[in-house]
Amino acid sequence: MDRHEGEIKVWDPVVRVFHWSLVLFVGIAFLAGEDYLKLHVQAGYGVIALVLFRLLWGLVGTRHARFSEFMYRPRVVLNYLKDLVTFRAKRYLGHGPAGGSMVIALLLGLLLTSVSGLAFYGGKKMAGPFAGMMVGVDPFWIKALEEVHEVLAGGTALLIGLHVAGVLFSSFAHRENLIKAMITGYKPKATADAPALEEGLR
Numbered sequence: 579m580d581r582h583e584g585e586i587k588v589w590d591p592v593v594r595v596f597h598w599s600l601v602l603f604v605g606i607a608f609l610a611g612e613d614y615l616k617l618h619v620q621a622g623y624g625v626i627a628l629v630l631f632r633l634l635w636g637l638v639g640t641r642h643a644r645f646s647e648f649m650y651r652p653r654v655v656l657n658y659l660k661d662l663v664t665f666r667a668k669r670y671l672g673h674g675p676a677g678g679s680m681v682i683a684l685l686l687g688l689l690l691t692s693v694s695g696l697a698f699y700g701g702k703k704m705a706g707p708f709a710g711m712m713v714g715v716d717p718f719w720i721k722a723l724e725e726v727h728e729v730l731a732g733g734t735a736l737l738i739g740l741h742v743a744g745v746l747f748s749s750f751a752h753r754e755n756l757i758k759a760m761i762t763g764y765k766p767k768a769t770a771d772a773p774a775l776e777e778g779l780r
């Protein structure tokens with residue numbers, strides 16, 4: 579019997595490896611913090627590399643990995659959010675309007691947080707790729723960079739919390755295991771309350 583009978587492939591291996599590596603690197607950066615600065619910075623390099631790679635994959639990757647598949651107009655996102663709270667949201671195969679917008683916000687948040695961190699590191703420790711640019715910069719601006727990095731990190735942590743809450747809520751609302759889908763790559767073709775797959779509803 580086919581192991582994936584009744585299922586459909588949604589997430590390619592690149593997306594899945596990217597996702598769980600990102601969780602690992604962001605987790606390490608968060609736990610290492612300032613106390614283990616070297617590890618924190620190395621994890622930050624990992625995050626930048628992963629996000630840049632994902633941006634490229636969003637242009638040339640498989641169908642559901644492409645940005646063109648999950649960029650929705652603001653009105654569509656708002657209507658979807660309204661439907662979500664009343665448990666009427668349609669089931670999407672790839673990223674839906676809320677999830678898709680969150681993916682873009684997360685990628686931007688992670689990139690800005692990591693790059694601002696590297697710039698601050700360059701100014702404070704005279705190390706890393708930005709060190710040369712930071713020679714002679716007034717300490718006021720180095721301090722400002724630290725604040726910017728902290729605010730961005732806090733904002734991105736908030737987005738991650740919302741992302742995980744959204745995944746759990748959506749899994750519950752549609753009676754499907756989205757976490758398992760991000761591990762195996764497969765989603766059920768139909769679920770009990772959403773027999774037809776909704777796609778391309780932009």
Ligand code: HEM
Nearest residue numbers: 593597601604672673674677681684738742745756757760
């Ligand atoms: C550091 C924490 C996390 C970050 C930065 C993060 C980031 C992301 C990103 C960028 C995507 C889009 C994947 C892509 O299209 O390439 C995504 C999707 C996803 N993430 Fe996370 N994630 C985090 C933690 C988690 C955790 C803890 C879970 C499980 C509870 C989770 C479950 C998922 C699922 C199920 C999807 C697919 C959502 C859908 O079906 O539309 N993520 N995440």
